[in-house]
Amino acid sequence: MLQELLAGSLEDARARRELKPYARLEAEALARPAALDALEALAPADHIKVIAEVKRASPSRGDLADIPEPQALAAQYESGGASVVSVLTEERKFKGSLADLEAVRKAVSIPILRKDFIGDEYQVLEARASGADLVLLIVAALPQETLQRLHTLIRELGMTPLVEAHSADEVARSVDLGAQLIGVNARDLSTFELDRDLFGRVADQIPAGVIRVAESAVLDVSDVERYRAAGADAVLVGEALVTNDPIATLSSYLSV
Numbered sequence: 421m422l423q424e425l426l427a428g429s430l431e432d433a434r435a436r437r438e439l440k441p442y443a444r445l446e447a448e449a450l451a452r453p454a455a456l457d458a459l460e461a462l463a464p465a466d467h468i469k470v471i472a473e474v475k476r477a478s479p480s481r482g483d484l485a486d487i488p489e490p491q492a493l494a495a496q497y498e499s500g501g502a503s504v505v506s507v508l509t510e511e512r513k514f515k516g517s518l519a520d521l522e523a524v525r526k527a528v529s530i531p532i533l534r535k536d537f538i539g540d541e542y543q544v545l546e547a548r549a550s551g552a553d554l555v556l557l558i559v560a561a562l563p564q565e566t567l568q569r570l571h572t573l574i575r576e577l578g579m580t581p582l583v584e585a586h587s588a589d590e591v592a593r594s595v596d597l598g599a600q601l602i603g604v605n606a607r608d609l610s611t612f613e614l615d616r617d618l619f620g621r622v623a624d625q626i627p628a629g630v631i632r633v634a635e636s637a638v639l640d641v642s643d644v645e646r647y648r649a650a651g652a653d654a655v656l657v658g659e660a661l662v663t664n665d666p667i668a669t670l671s672s673y674l675s676v
């Protein structure tokens with residue numbers, strides 16, 4: 421499933437490239453105001469931080485919420501105290517788009533993440549041209565050389581890579597990249613199975629000074645408490661925020 425999702429996102433990007441060649445996109449990306457400092461926004465604090473996700477649907481959970489105006493939801497996330505907004509731009513299964521990212525960019529002044537299946541330079545430039553400050557890199561999806569190349573490009577463009585791992589081995593590969601922001605996804609993107617204890621098992625492998633994000637499977641405040649106790653600096657939350665009152669839900673999480 422993961423390779424299928426990656427292939428779909430790459431194919432969609434290739435179609436957009438027919439309309440906008442690399443050099444033109446690069447010029448747009450470089451003309452953007454500088455990216456916001458996501459490492460500062462997510463720096464360890466005396467409370468847990470939240471990356472709040474704009475998420476309409478997923479292959480494992482189906483339709484979650486309509487979200488006709490992603491910018492309105494993102495503005496609620498910001499006023500509710502989120503540190504970063506994650507915007508799914510994958511079109512086929514998650515029903516997102518780059519237009520969502522652009523709309524959210526106009527509505528908030530906190531850093532925003534392009535959440536997609538990224539596998540080439542063109543997609544990274546698209547992220548910057550659309551106003552992203554962070555770009556997701558999924559270790560399981562790519563060979564190490566490709567990860568390293570994309571990791572470098574993201575940083576050269578002033579953005580922050582969020583490197584996502586789903587095993588001890590993938591955490592080791594993330595550390596090898598020099599990642600300063602590592603996410604441990606409780607959901608296996610090949611089988612969609614949840615492993616709620618994975619973060620706790622691998623957190624110690626992440627060196628001091630690297631920001632630790634626990635991703636997925638936060639359904640209530642007790643899940644946030646569990647991740648915090650295991651050493652998470654931040655949690656990445658989608659479903660619980662789009663299916664409940666976002667402001668009230670965020671405020672309960674931020675008390676942890």
Ligand SMILES: O=P(O)(O)OC[C@@H](O)[C@@H](O)c1c[nH]c2ccccc12
Pocket residue numbers: 473475535536558584605609635636637638656657658659660
């Ligand atoms: O809706 P949840 O269980 O709170 O999960 C959010 C986020 O972690 C999840 O959307 C996610 C994590 N990594 C991904 C990679 C691609 C697509 C989606 C994801």
